[in-house]
Amino acid sequence: MNAHSTVNAAPPMVVDGVSKSYGSIEVLRGLTLRVDPGEILCIVGPSGVGKTTLLRCLSGLMPPTSGEVRVADQVVTEPLQEIGLVFQDYRGSLMPWMTTLENVLLPLRGKRMNLSDARERSLSCLANVGLAGHEEKYPWELSGGMQQRVAIARALAYDAHILLMDEPFGSLDAQTRFDLEDLVLDLRRRLGISVIVVTHDIDEAVYLADRVVVLSGKPATVIDTVAVDLGPVRDQVASKGLAEFSRLRGRILNEIRRKK
Amino acid sequence: MTLIVRRLATFAIFGLVWALAVHFGNVSPNILPQITDVALATVELLGRDTFYIAVATTVRDAAIGLAIASVLGVSAGVAIGAMPALERSTRLLIDFGRSFPQIALLPIFLLILGASSQMKVTLIAIGCFFPILLQSIYGARKMNSTLQDTVRAFRLPWRMRFFRVLLPSASPFILTGFRIAVVVSILVSVAVEITSPVTGIGRELAEARDFYETDIAIAYAIYAGILGVLVNAAVDQLERRIVRWHLSDKEA
Numbered sequence: 001m002n003a004h005s006t007v008n009a010a011p012p013m014v015v016d017g018v019s020k021s022y023g024s025i026e027v028l029r030g031l032t033l034r035v036d037p038g039e040i041l042c043i044v045g046p047s048g049v050g051k052t053t054l055l056r057c058l059s060g061l062m063p064p065t066s067g068e069v070r071v072a073d074q075v076v077t078e079p080l081q082e083i084g085l086v087f088q089d090y091r092g093s094l095m096p097w098m099t100t101l102e103n104v105l106l107p108l109r110g111k112r113m114n115l116s117d118a119r120e121r122s123l124s125c126l127a128n129v130g131l132a133g134h135e136e137k138y139p140w141e142l143s144g145g146m147q148q149r150v151a152i153a154r155a156l157a158y159d160a161h162i163l164l165m166d167e168p169f170g171s172l173d174a175q176t177r178f179d180l181e182d183l184v185l186d187l188r189r190r191l192g193i194s195v196i197v198v199t200h201d202i203d204e205a206v207y208l209a210d211r212v213v214v215l216s217g218k219p220a221t222v223i224d225t226v227a228v229d230l231g232p233v234r235d236q237v238a239s240k241g242l243a244e245f246s247r248l249r250g251r252i253l254n255e256i257r258r259k260k
Numbered sequence: 261m262t263l264i265v266r267r268l269a270t271f272a273i274f275g276l277v278w279a280l281a282v283h284f285g286n287v288s289p290n291i292l293p294q295i296t297d298v299a300l301a302t303v304e305l306l307g308r309d310t311f312y313i314a315v316a317t318t319v320r321d322a323a324i325g326l327a328i329a330s331v332l333g334v335s336a337g338v339a340i341g342a343m344p345a346l347e348r349s350t351r352l353l354i355d356f357g358r359s360f361p362q363i364a365l366l367p368i369f370l371l372i373l374g375a376s377s378q379m380k381v382t383l384i385a386i387g388c389f390f391p392i393l394l395q396s397i398y399g400a401r402k403m404n405s406t407l408q409d410t411v412r413a414f415r416l417p418w419r420m421r422f423f424r425v426l427l428p429s430a431s432p433f434i435l436t437g438f439r440i441a442v443v444v445s446i447l448v449s450v451a452v453e454i455t456s457p458v459t460g461i462g463r464e465l466a467e468a469r470d471f472y473e474t475d476i477a478i479a480y481a482i483y484a485g486i487l488g489v490l491v492n493a494a495v496d497q498l499e500r501r502i503v504r505w506h507l508s509d510k511e512a
Contacts, residue, residue: 061409078415085413092406096509097428106424107414140509158414 010037010161010194011082013058017067019219020053027053029219030067035162040188040195042205045215046256051198054215055166058196059085071162081111084160088167090148094139100126101135104154111158125157126150128190129183145176149183156187163195169204178236181208189232202256206248207234214255224255293475301479310464315483318453318460321377322445325384329441333389334434337396338426347397354397358390363451370456380452380460387448388441395437399430432506435499442491450484461487 013035020028027050035041045051056062058069060076060083069076071083079085087093094103101122108118126135129149139147148168155163165184169177181204188195199205205212206228214224226248230239239245278295281287289297305311340346366383373379403426411421427434453462461484468476500507 059413061412079413081415083413085409087406087409089404089406092404093410095407095425095428097431097505098424106420107416110414110416110420138505138508140505154414 010192011072012037013162013194013196014070015058015067016070018054018057018064018069019066020050020057020062021065026219028057028064029221031215031220031222032067033213033222033225035194035196038188038192038194039210040184040197040208041211041213042209043196043198043213043215044200044202044205044252044256045220047200049215049217050220051200051215052166054220055164055196055198059083059164061085081158082160083162083164084155084158086148086151086155086163086165086168088170090144090151090168090171091139093151094147096139099136099138100131100142100150103139103150104157107154107158122153122157125153128156128187129153143176144172145180148172148180152180152183152187156191156193161193163193165195165197167199168197170199170201177204182234182236184208185232185234202249202252203240206245206252207236207239212248212252214252216256224252226252290472290474293478297475298478298482301473301475302482305476305479305483311483314459314461314464314480315487317377318446318449318462318484319487321380321460322384322449325381325449326388326441326445328381328385329388329392329445330438332385333392333437333441334396334427337393337434337437338400338422338430340393341397341400341430342403342426344401347401354390354393358394362387362390363448366452366455375457377458379456380449380458383452384445384448387444391440391444392434392437395433395440396430399433400426402433403429432503435495435503439492439495439499442495443488446484446488446491 015031015033018028018031019026031054033041043051043054053062057064058076060069060079063077071080074080076083095106098106101119104122104126105118108121109115113121123132123135126132129152131146131149131153134142134146139150142150152163163184169180172180184195184197185208187193195208197205197208206226209228212226212228213222214226215221216223228248230242230244275295278292282289282292282294293301340350362383365386369379369382373382407425407429411425416425449460450462450465452458453460454466455462457463461480465477465480465484468474468480
C-alpha cells in the first residue's frame with residue numbers, strides 16, 4: 001500500500017515552560033522541549049513521575065497550570081486535528097460494538113468527511129498498519145497487538161501528523177511489542193509523521209527515539225535530553241547489540257537511579 | 261431424566277398437590293376451585309371475544325407505557341449519567357421517585373384523567389420510567405475513562421458521542437432496566453385494571469371474582485403469567501441481538 005499523500009510535513013511542537021499542579025501538589029515543573037517535524041521523541045521516567053500528566057497536557061485533554069504547548073503557531077487548549085492519541089488501554093479505547101473499519105471511520109465521519117472518502121482512507125490506513133483483511137472483524141476478535149494497530153490506524157486516518165502514545169505497548173508481550181515498535185519506525189519513515197512516546201521502558205525509548213527526554217524528581221523536571229544517533233532504520237537484534245545502544249541505556253538508567 | 265421431563269414433572273406435582281388439597285381439604289369451590297375446573301376455564305376463555313379484547317388491551321397499554329418510559333428514561337438517564345454534576349443534583353429527587361409506591365398515584369390520576377386508557381398508560385409509564393432511568397444513568401456513568409478521552413481527542417460532535425458511543429456503551433445496563441420495566445408494565449397494567457374500571461385482563465379477572473367465577477379468575481391470572489413469560493423470552497432474544505458484542509467482549 002502506498003503511503004497516503006496528505007501526510008508530508010508534520011508541524012513542529014513546542015512545550016514552553018509547562019507546569020502542572022493538582023491542588024497544592026506540583027507534578028510537573030517548567031518543562032521545556034520541542035519535537036521537530038518527523039522526529040520520534042521518547043519521554044522516559046520512573047513510574048509515577050507524571051508522564052501521563054504531561055501527555056494529557058500535550059494533547060490538550062488537560063490544561064497546564066502554567067506555560068503553554070504550541071503546534072505550529074497554535075496554542076493547544078483543546079484536542080487538535082493535528083494530534084492523534086494512542087492509549088495504553090487499547091481495549092478501552094476501541095468501541096467493541098463497532099467493527100475495525102467502523103472504529104477507524106467514526107472520527108472521519110465526525111469531521112464530516114463523506115462516506116466513500118472516509119472508507120477509502122480508513123481502508124488504506126488499516127493496510128498501512130498491516131491489518132488488510134481484518135476490516136470487518138470486531139476488536140474482541142483481534143489480539144492485543146492487532147487492537148493497538150487499529151488504534152494507530154485510527155489516529156493516522158484522522159490525519160494526525162503528530163502521534164502521541166502513552167505507554168502504547170506496555171501491556172503487550174515482548175514479541176508483539178517489538179513488531180509494533182518496528183511499525184512505528186516504519187510509519188515515521190514512510191509518512192513523515194512525528195511521534196511522541198511516553199514510556200518507562202528505557203530499552204524501548206532508546207530503540208525508537210531520535211532523542212530521549214529523561215524526566216525525574218518530584219515535581220518532575222527534564223534532567224537530560226539524549227540524542228540517539230542510530231539512524232532511521234533499526235533492527236531489534238543488531239541495533240540493541242551496538243555499544244552505543246548500551247552506552248545510552250546505561251546513561252539514562254543511571255540518571256533515573258541517581259535522582260531517586 | 262432430561263431437563264424437559266423434570267420440568268414437566270414439577271408442574272405435575274404442583275397440580276397433584278392442588279388437586280389433593282381441594283379434594284381432601286373440603287375447600288369451597290368459590291375460594292379454590294378444583295384444578296380440572298380451572299383447566300376447563302382456560303380452554304373456555306379461548307372461545308370468548310372478551311378474552312382476546314382484554315389481552316390485546318393489556319398488552320397494547322403496557323407497550324405504549326413502556327415505549328414512553330423507554331424514550332424518556334433512556335434520553336434523560338444517559339444525559340444525566342454523562343454529566344456528573346447533574347447526576348449529583350438530581351440524585352435525591354430520583355431516589356425519592358424510585359422509592360415512591362407509584363400505585364399510590366392511582367387515585368390522583370383517576371381523578372385527573374378518569375377511568376381511561378390514558379390514565380392506565382400514564383401510570384404504567386411512570387412505573388417503568390424509574391428502572392430504565394436508573395440503569396441508563398448507571399450505564400452512562402460506567403463509560404470507561406479511556407473511551408471518554410478517546411471521544412474528546414477525536415473531537416466527535418455531541419450527536420455522534422451520544423448515539424454512537426454513549427448509548428451503545430450504556431446499552432447492556434439499559435437492557436437490564438428494560439427487562440425490569442417490562443415486568444413492571446404488565447404488573448401495573450393488571451393492577452390498575454383490577455382496581456379501576458378500565459378494560460384489560462385485570463378487569464376481567466376482577467369481574468369474574470365478583471361473580472364468584474373463581475375458576476375464570478384464576479384462568480385469567482394464569483394467562484397473565486404466560487404473558488409475562490413470553491415477554492421475558494422476547495427480551496432475552498432482543499438482548500442477545502443488541503449486546504452480542506458485550507457478551508463476546510467479556511469473554512475475550
